[in-house]
Amino acid sequence: MKRKLGFTMIEMLVVMGIIAILSGALMAGFGRVTKSAQRARAQETVSNVATSLTAMLQKKGRWPTEEDGAIKKHGGSDGSGYGTVEQVARVFGKLGFMNISYKGGTGTGMQLIGTDRCGIVDPWAQAVLKRTKGGQGTGKDLTVPSGGKVQDHVVYYAIDEDLDGIVEAQVCGERVKVRASAIAWSAGADGKLGNSYSKRSKDNEDNIYSWRRAQEVKK
16 A cells, blocks of 8 residues: 655644744844844944044044034033033044034034934934934934934943043933043933943943943042
């Protein structure tokens, strides 16, 4: 008696199950690789901001003044000691730092465009802005799939104002002192900085910093 060729229903179900398991494992692995790559890009962006600010100081021997098109040395109006990189993006563009995209004019007359139009943002926000056209500042309120709005994904900075080799700034609700000429930081994928720098929490566990803990000056 000849044996019929082909697969039984059970064999088909087993094969389909194996394929489903392998596909799930591949997708999970791909997701981890993608997240890791995005975080690496975000770390590079933050580090480049701090490096560019330091290079700006080294180039002139001082921080740019208002006449130079100036960075905002004192950060926010609340005296927090930091600002967003929207405030220095034009100066970066003028000096050719970080491939800032802009058009027309010089100094404060420069119009930021592309993914730089809201200032320098992390890769999660860049992906959103790449799909959205508009002039300077357009897109700040757009939702980022991984969490928050575009404006929650900007890079923050602080500088060594008195040139004593130490940057002092308010980071995630706490005063931080770092041995550096300039520092930068941003929220991670969730767009949340959190309100405690020293205490690990769900909101700050994926924050990205340009400095290492070893550079901090202990209070």
